[in-house]
Amino acid sequence: MKAVLSKWNESSVYWNYSKVNKVCMCSLALVFVLACITTSLLGTAAWGNQILPSGSESPPSIQDDIKIDMISSRTVHAIAGQFIKIEGIITKLNQSTSSNETNRGGIAYISIVDVKDRVPVDLEDWSAEKGLYIPSIESGKSLPLEWNVRLVKSGLYTITILFNKDSAPYSPPVTSSKTFLVVAPKLNLNPGNILPVAFGVPAILIGIFGTLNYMRGRKVGVYR
Amino acid sequence: MLYRHEIVCCFYSWRGSAWIIAASLIFSLIAYLLLTDKELSLLDQGEMVFTLGEVIIAMGIAMSAVSASSIISSEIETGTLESLLLTPITHRQIALQKMFSIVTIWAILYSVSIPYLVVVASGTNLALSAVLYVGVYGTLLVTAISMISIVISWRLKSSKNSIMTMLMIVLILLAPSLFFGTSLKKTDFGLAIENINPVSHAMNSLDSVLVDNEQTLVQQISHIWAVIAFTLICTFIFIAFTRKFEVKSAE
Numbered sequence: 281m282k283a284v285l286s287k288w289n290e291s292s293v294y295w296n297y298s299k300v301n302k303v304c305m306c307s308l309a310l311v312f313v314l315a316c317i318t319t320s321l322l323g324t325a326a327w328g329n330q331i332l333p334s335g336s337e338s339p340p341s342i343q344d345d346i347k348i349d350m351i352s353s354r355t356v357h358a359i360a361g362q363f364i365k366i367e368g369i370i371t372k373l374n375q376s377t378s379s380n381e382t383n384r385g386g387i388a389y390i391s392i393v394d395v396k397d398r399v400p401v402d403l404e405d406w407s408a409e410k411g412l413y414i415p416s417i418e419s420g421k422s423l424p425l426e427w428n429v430r431l432v433k434s435g436l437y438t439i440t441i442l443f444n445k446d447s448a449p450y451s452p453p454v455t456s457s458k459t460f461l462v463v464a465p466k467l468n469l470n471p472g473n474i475l476p477v478a479f480g481v482p483a484i485l486i487g488i489f490g491t492l493n494y495m496r497g498r499k500v501g502v503y504r
Numbered sequence: 505m506l507y508r509h510e511i512v513c514c515f516y517s518w519r520g521s522a523w524i525i526a527a528s529l530i531f532s533l534i535a536y537l538l539l540t541d542k543e544l545s546l547l548d549q550g551e552m553v554f555t556l557g558e559v560i561i562a563m564g565i566a567m568s569a570v571s572a573s574s575i576i577s578s579e580i581e582t583g584t585l586e587s588l589l590l591t592p593i594t595h596r597q598i599a600l601q602k603m604f605s606i607v608t609i610w611a612i613l614y615s616v617s618i619p620y621l622v623v624v625a626s627g628t629n630l631a632l633s634a635v636l637y638v639g640v641y642g643t644l645l646v647t648a649i650s651m652i653s654i655v656i657s658w659r660l661k662s663s664k665n666s667i668m669t670m671l672m673i674v675l676i677l678l679a680p681s682l683f684f685g686t687s688l689k690k691t692d693f694g695l696a697i698e699n700i701n702p703v704s705h706a707m708n709s710l711d712s713v714l715v716d717n718e719q720t721l722v723q724q725i726s727h728i729w730a731v732i733a734f735t736l737i738c739t740f741i742f743i744a745f746t747r748k749f750e751v752k753s754a755e
Binding site: 361374466471472473474475477478479481485486489492493 | 511515521524525528529531532533536537539540545616619623624626711
C-alpha cells in the first residue's frame with residue numbers, strides 16, 4: 281500500500297500553479313465585488329456645516345381657539361445619537377362659540393426642517409411617534425405634548441409643533457413657535473475597542489501566513 | 505491524506521491564504537464603518553451585528569462556491585485525476601475529503617470573524633447568539649454549496665464553466681437578501697422566493713435573532729429546518745453523483 285501511495289505522489293503533478301492562479305484571481309475578484317456591494321449598501325453621508333440661528337423667536341401661534349406653546353428651550357444643543365424631549369402645551373381658549381366644537385380634537389405632530397439643506401426631515405429614524413391623536417380638548421383646558429426625538433444627523437434644524445383640527449380639515453394647521461436644534465457630530469475613533477481588532481486580526485493573519493510561506497519557501501529552496 | 509494535502513496546498517501558498525486575509529480586511533472595514541461612521545453608528549446595535557453576520561455568511565458561501573467549483577475540474581484539466589483515482593480510496597471518499605477541505609477553510613474564516621462579531625455586539629446580550637447562529641447557518645450553507653459545487657465541477661469538467669455556473673447560483677441565492685427592497689420582499693413574488701430560498705431563511709432567522717431578539721431555537725426552528733432540508737437535498741445529490749468519476753478529459 282505504501283509503495284503504491286508513494287508512487288502516486290511522485291508521478292502526479294498534483295498542484296498545477298497556472299490553474300490555481302486563475303481560480304484564485306477569480307476568487308479575489310469575487311471578494312472585491314462583494315466588498316463593493318457591501319460598502320455601497322452601507323453608504324456614508326457628507327458632513328454638514330452648522331449655521332447658527334439668527335432669527336428671533338416668533339410668538340406662539342393662535343388660530344381660532346387653539347394655542348400651542350413650545351416648552352422646550354428656544355435653542356437646544358446636543359450631540360448626534362442623543363435623545364432629546366420636545367415638549368409643548370396645547371390649549372383650547374375660551375373663545376369657542378360652537379358647542380359642537382367643544383369636544384373636537386385633532387392630530388398634533390412635529391415638523392423638523394434642516395435649515396442648511398432647506399428640506400423637511402423624514403422623521404422615520406428620528407421619532408417613533410410622529411403624531412399624537414387628541415380626541416378632544418375642553419374649552420379653557422390644556423394638554424401636555426411630548427415627543428422623544430433621536431438626533432440622527434449633525435446639523436442645524438428647526439422644530440415646530442403643529443395641530444390639525446378634525447373640525448376644520450381644510451384650514452391651515454395651528455403652529456407653535458420654533459425651537460432651534462444645533463446637533464454636533466459624534467466623534468469617536470475607537471468605539472468598543474474596534475481599532476485593535478480591525479487592525480490586529482489582518483496583521484496577525486498576514487504574519488501567520490507570511491511565516492508559513494517563508495518556512496515553506498526555505499524548505500523547498502525558494503528563499504536562501 | 506488527500507484532505508491534508510488540500511489544506512497544506514491551500515495554506516502554504518499566498519494564493520490560498522489570500523481568501524482569509526481578504527475576508528478579514530473586509531470584516532475590519534465593515535466593523536469599523538459600522539461603529540464609527542456618523543450615521544451608521546446610530547443604527548441599533550442588533551442591526552449592526554446582523555449586517556456583519558450577513559456579510560460573514562455571504563463571504564463563506566462565495567468562498568466555498570468558487571473554491572469547490574474548480575476542485576474536480578482542475579484535476580481533470582491538469583490531467584491529475586487519473587493519478588488520484590489510482591489511490592486506494594473510493595471516488596466518493598475523494599469527493600468527501602475535498603469537500604471537507606473546503607468546510608475547513610470556512611471554519612478558519614468563521615474563526616477569524618468571531619472577534620469582529622464579539623466587538624460589534626459588545627454591551628449587548630447578542631454576542632453568543634450571533635456567534636452560534638452565524639456558525640450554524642454558515643456551516644450548513646457552506647457544506648451544501650460545497651457539495652453542489654463539487655457535483656457541478658465534476659459534471660461540467662471545466663473550471664471556467666463550473667465557476668461561472670456556481671457564481672450565478674450564489675448570486676440568485678443571495679439576491680433576495682442583498683438586492684430586494686422591503687416592499688418587493690412583501691409582495692407575493694418576494695414572499696414565494698424567500699420561502700423557497702435557504703439563504704433567505706438563514707438571513708431572516710439572523711434578523712429575527714439579532715434585531716427582534718428572538719434568540720431561542722424554538723423560535724427559529726422553521727428557518728433552521730428549511731436550511732437543514734436544503735443541506736440534506738444537496739447531500740443526496742452529492743452522494744448520487746460522486747459514486748464514480750470517469751477518467752475522460754474535457755473535449
